[in-house]
Each structure stands twice: as structure tokens, then as C-alpha cells.
Amino acid sequence: xKVLSKGTVYGLRALVYLATQKDRTGYVSxxxxxxxxxxSFHFLTKTFQMLTQKGILExxxxxxxxxxxxxxxxxxxLFDIVKILEGDDFFDKxxxxxxxxxxxxxxxxxxxxxxxxxxxKNEFEITSLAELGAKVTDERLRLSA
Amino acid sequence: xKVLSKGTVYGLRALVYLATQKDRTGYVSxxxxxxxxxxSFHFLTKTFQMLTQKGILExxxxxxxxxxxxxxxxxxxLFDIVKILEGDDFFDKxxxxxxxxxxxxxxxxxxxxxxxxxxxKNEFEITSLAELGAKVTDERLRLSA
DNA sequence: TTCTTTTGCGACTAAATACTCTTAAATCTT
DNA sequence: AAGATTTAAGAGTATTTAGTCGCAAAAGAA
Ligand code: SF4
Ligand code: SF4
Numbered sequence: 001x002k003v004l005s006k007g008t009v010y011g012l013r014a015l016v017y018l019a020t021q022k023d024r025t026g027y028v029s030x031x032x033x034x035x036x037x038x039x040s041f042h043f044l045t046k047t048f049q050m051l052t053q054k055g056i057l058e059x060x061x062x063x064x065x066x067x068x069x070x071x072x073x074x075x076x077x078l079f080d081i082v083k084i085l086e087g088d089d090f091f092d093k094x095x096x097x098x099x100x101x102x103x104x105x106x107x108x109x110x111x112x113x114x115x116x117x118x119x120x121k122n123e124f125e126i127t128s129l130a131e132l133g134a135k136v137t138d139e140r141l142r143l144s145a
Numbered sequence: 146x147k148v149l150s151k152g153t154v155y156g157l158r159a160l161v162y163l164a165t166q167k168d169r170t171g172y173v174s175x176x177x178x179x180x181x182x183x184x185s186f187h188f189l190t191k192t193f194q195m196l197t198q199k200g201i202l203e204x205x206x207x208x209x210x211x212x213x214x215x216x217x218x219x220x221x222x223l224f225d226i227v228k229i230l231e232g233d234d235f236f237d238k239x240x241x242x243x244x245x246x247x248x249x250x251x252x253x254x255x256x257x258x259x260x261x262x263x264x265x266k267n268e269f270e271i272t273s274l275a276e277l278g279a280k281v282t283d284e285r286l287r288l289s290a
Numbered sequence: 291t292t293c294t295t296t297t298g299c300g301a302c303t304a305a306a307t308a309c310t311c312t313t314a315a316a317t318c319t320t
Numbered sequence: 321a322a323g324a325t326t327t328a329a330g331a332g333t334a335t336t337t338a339g340t341c342g343c344a345a346a347a348g349a350a
Pocket of ligand 2: 242250251
């Protein structure tokens, strides 16, 4: 039951790392994040480019450049990141792969799935990077499942 | 948010089709199912082989051979099929991809995920092929999302 | 200006998933 | 026995996802 792609998980872990560095001023380089979290530099770079284009991050080139959150970590939610990295339709998918997921002739799991999806969406909407950063330790960010 | 692989969804649709044919005696050929549901014959075949090996289906070769449910559709649950086709660890995966998912220093979504997973698992455990077959029409089985 | 640092971006490679094809084995029909 | 039907099995291909590489562009430092 893989919910998120690798790229999304990497991006998320990286953003949480950023959130834990809030006392530092200026930019954090992708190289540092890649090294600290043991994630491929170039792979991370692509993910960050997307997040920069979508306004989650601000980037700056050159010495002592890097990336930085564009908003306080309290105002960036899992929901925003996942929608960007997994696509807008992420929370609208059907469970069994039949078409519609409308209310017309639903299969037995339809209503359940509707509720489950809504719950997941809500959880993602209320969980901020700051919250994740506060609870997740450095050690746990570094290791990957 | 793709939950199940294509192979699993195909298998599920095919099994539901089988469940709707319970008045027919004997075996239903893979060719017929493949044609009726517009699923690749050989791909389906592989999935069915797995289900046969694991005791969900009974198969028989030769003219008027095919496959048949090994138990009444009322006694076959989504849970059984998904565990076979997606692997035993399907319901034990972590949401954010960090290790452990133990109760030691959980991240903010850990508890939520634990509950959500349990709910999904339970739903799959109580939903039988018969139930799915009773609610899903032929038309909806045929089309894929 | 020239060199270094760092992101941006596109092409390339590898691995996993999804799908196809061929042949063998079992079973029935004639 | 010979041929037809149907599943079993494994190899082969295509598409998607994951990860790598190289160089251009921006910006600071010497
Ligand atoms: S009714 Fe069931 S199979 Fe159909 S779209 Fe909804 S969840 Fe999917
Ligand atoms: S605490 Fe969060 S990130 Fe860690 S294993 Fe549990 S759900 Fe995954």
C-alpha cells in the first residue's frame, strides 16, 4: 500500500529538514540537504525545482545560495506539497479502478472509500511542516524505509 | 493515490465477474472473461495462476475447462485477494516513508495512519466478492478507470 | 575578468511495472 | 491416435518511475 511516490517522500523529508533549521538565516544548499538526508542530489534538485516553481520554496544561485521556505513552516501543509508532487487528482482516485466514483450505483466499498479519502485529505490539510518538524528527530529523517 | 496495482484491479474485476456467474455450473474460461471485461488474456492468466496456486480458484484444462471459485463468493474477501496479489505486508506500510512505524516517537500523522490503515483493512476483511458482485453491474465491470 | 559555488534543465541510464508472445502440458473430441 | 481447446509457464517488449550525468546560467569572490 504505497501511497506516495519516492520523489514525494524525499521532497517531504527534505522540507521537514528545512523546517527544523528555521533558526538559521538565509538559504540552505541542496547539497547539504542531500548529504544530511542521504538523498540523491540531482533527484532532490528536480523535486525542489518543482516546489520552487509552485511557490513553496525560494531559491538563490551562487555562493551561499540555496533554497528556503517561502512561507513560515506553520503555513505549509502536507496537502499543498502532495498536490504539487503527486498531481491535483491525488485525492480523487477510485479504490477498485472502476469508473465514476459518482453516487450512481456505487460498489460496496465506494462509501467507505469516500470517507477514508476525505479523512486522509483532511489530515493532510491540517498537518503542517512545522508540526512534522517538531516531532520528527534528525535521526529518523535520515533513515529511509 | 493509487492504492492497488493494475494486476490486482484486473484480478478483482475478473473475480467479481465470476461471482456474478454463480448460477452457471462448471468452469468459466479465461478467454471469455478476458473478452467480456476487455482485459489482456495473458495478463489475466498470470494473475489467475497466482490465485489458483493460493487456493482461491480451481482450474481445469482442456475443452470446457477454465476456472472457478474454490469457495462460495460469500466466503472470499477483498482482504484475501489483496494479500495474495499485493503481498502480505500490504496493510503494514508507513505513510511518509520513515522507518519503524512503531509507537516510539511517532510523527504527527502516525496515529492517524494507524487508524486509517486499520479501517481499510477491516473494510477489506468484511467485503466479500458476493457483496461486490451484487452491487456492481456488468456495464461497470467492463469499463476501466 | 576569471574562477568558484550553487541552482536550472535536459538528456541519459536503471529498475519496476505493465503488457505480449511463444511454447508446453493437460484434457476433451473425433 | 490426431487434432482442438484451454490453462501453465517463462521469455520477451513497452511504458512508467526512479535515479544519474553533464552542462548552462546566475551570482559572488578574487
Ligand atoms: S463505486 Fe467502487 S469501484 Fe466504482 S468508482 Fe466508487 S469505489 Fe471505485
Ligand atoms: S511515525 Fe510517521 S513517518 Fe514514521 S513510520 Fe509512522 S507514519 Fe511513517
